[in-house]
Each structure stands twice: as structure tokens, then as C-alpha cells.
Amino acid sequence: MKTVSVRERNQLNFSGGPGALPESVLRQLQEAIHAVPEVGLSILGISHRSDWFAAVVAELQSNIRGLLGLPPSYHVLFLQGGATQQFSMVPMALLAGRSRPADYLQTGYWSGKALPEARREGPVRVVWSGQACGFGRLPRDEELDFASDAAYLHYVSNETVEGLQFHRVIGRDEVPRVCDMSSDFLSAPGEFGRFSMIYAHAQKNIGPSGVTVVVLKDGLLDGAPDAMPGFLDYRRQIEAGSIFNTPPVFAIYAVLLVTRWLRDDVGGLAAMGGINAAKARLLYRALDRADGFYRPRAAVPDRSTMNVAFTLASPELEKRFLAEAEDAGFSGLAGHRSVGGIRASIYNGLQLGAVEKLVGFMDDYRRRHR
Secondary structure, three states, X not given: OOOOOHHHHOOEEOOOOOOOOOHHHHHXXXXXXXXXXXXXXXXXXXXXXXXXXXXXXXXXXXXXXXXXXXXXXXXXXXXXXXXXXXXXXHXXXXXXXXXXXXXXEEXXXXXXXXXXXXXXXXXXXXXXXXXXXXXXXXXXXXXXXXXXXXXXXEEEOEEOOOOEEOOOOOOOOOOOEEEEOOOOOOOOOOOHHHOOEEEEEOOOOOOOOOOEEEEEEXXXXXXXXXXXXXXXXXXXXXXXXXXXXXXXXXXXXXXXXXXXXXXXXXXXXXXXXXXXXXXXXXXXXXXXXXXXXXXXXXXXXXXXXXEEEEEOOOHHHHHHHHHHHHHOOEEOOXXXXXXXXXXXXXXXXXXXXXXXXXXXXXXXXXXHHO
16 A cells, blocks of 8 residues: 655645635535534434534625625525536526527637526627637627627636636626626625626635535526526525425534634625635736746636636646656646646635745746756
């Protein structure tokens, strides 16, 4: 049997997902796998029909509304299928059977994945596409011509693959905004009340894979088709309190612990946003001062505070970088399979000290290989 070194057991997680979880949350989850203190049973064996789990769901709904600054008129659901299932559920509810197109933005890999699913249900108008610029930037306001009567507007707030992030709310206030916030959900404050629907799978900033958070405004579903399958109908999920079928109890409990950590330990989204901005500044500064050795992918105004994507001068240098980084204790730095290169994901659970160590490694690597 192979002996596992201390270094191998303590890799720093810079993966695009699943992302790092806070140390205090990991400790609580470790205890809960053995026995949840207030129940005396393993979290893996507690019934989803128990009073304890009903209280977990209720508290988590309240915590998410509180962190986002939203009133009780917003429903909070905990669904399955990831953001990929939302690519289909959204147009099934809001576009099917309607003559007015929905406005979509194609700003990267994941927003592109949403398009064919929407087109299965109804007409789609691509307001702007970044294909011509290789998805190296986001649109400027003057490039966007939104329809005032669109069924809804759909966009991705943070493109995980390309490292692009909207730092403003776009669209018309009279048109429902639907936003995939999977990779920057609960990472910073924002104008969340301007959105009719927000969805985010958990495995970036707020928990392990297996649960997707959907936040939707009351009244949004008026006029949705009646013949939808129950599992795919937001209204049935609301009626069932996110327990239409057996939900991922462990994953939902983990998200609850993360929201408590954000609220009580971090101090809310403004404080979390400040920490994330500091991590991003440190890493981008290392790229910009490297005299072209490291080459950031994203245009400066659109750089993501969650996913820092860059390349090196040659595939050989990138391959060596990844190998040496892994050996030095940095995990998950390979870029997405669709674009290659390097990507450092610096989600909520990753501490500033981890970024400082990565920057030190990058500076050393540049000195040795330039």
C-alpha cells in the first residue's frame, strides 16, 4: 500500500469545483457524519421527513434570504440536477407556449450550454455573443439592445471557464431577470432584489455537489404551463417545501453550515466580498507584474474575482507549471478541458493565505523558467 505524505494529505484546493469548504464547516461535518449533536444519529441516516430536517430547510431558507437582503415574497428551493437542469427548467416554465422570445447572452462556455435547452421550448434571441472575441471580454452597455417585451432575460453572472464576471446588473427592470450565479453566489453583496430568479449549484462557494439553490420571486410563475412533470415544476417544488422526492440531506445541511459561517464568522456578504476582492487583487497583481510570462485571459474590466484564468508562453511551460504546482501542494489548477491553460478558483472557502502561497510559487516558477 502506498504511503501518503503529509503534503499529499493537505493539498490546497484551487479547483473550479467542487471548491474548498471552510475549515470550521469541515469539522462540523466530520462530527455530523458520526452523529449530529442535537439528534444523536449520523447525518447520513437522518430521515428527510424528520422534524429536525424540516427545521434545517426552514433556517436555510431564512439565512439565504437574509444574506441576500430579500423579503419573504421570494421562494427558496433546494433542488437537484445542478445548473444544467435549470437550463431546461427555466424555459419550460417561462418560455414554453409563448410567442415572445427570451433574451439570452452568450458570454462563455456555460451560457452557451443554456441556449440549446432553451430553444427546445420556444424562441430565443441572442442579444450578444462573445464568440468573435474568443470570449475574452463581456459586452459594454452600448452593445446591448434588450427587448422591452422579452419573456425574460437570462445570463450567467460569472463565467467559470473563461474567468469573466459581470460587475453590474444588466437588463430592463420591466423584464424578468433570470441569472445563473453558480460560481459567485453568496460571494459579495449585490442588488439581488432586481432579479426575478437566481439559481446556483452549491459546489463552488456554498457546499458540496448534490444541491442547487433556486431563489425566485413570487408571481414569476403566473402563466407557466399546467402540464409540466411534477419534479420539473417549480410550483410543485414550492408546495412540497423542496421535499418533492428524497432530497440530498447531507448537502443541504452542509449549505446551512456555510450560511451560518458567512453570517456569524465572516460577518455577511460585504465582509466576504472584501476578502474575495483581496484574494483576487493579489493574484492578478502577480500576473500583471510578470512581464508577459503569465498571460491573463479576461479583459481587465471583466476579470472574475472567483476564477482567475491565464496561460503561459507554451504548452510545455503550462504542463511543467501544473506538475510542479501539484507537487508543491496546489490542486486543481488545470484550466477547463474546453480551453486548457491555467485556472485558479478562489471561492469563499479558500483562505487568503492559500493565495499568498500560490503567488509565492508563481513568482518562484517565473524566476526559474523565464
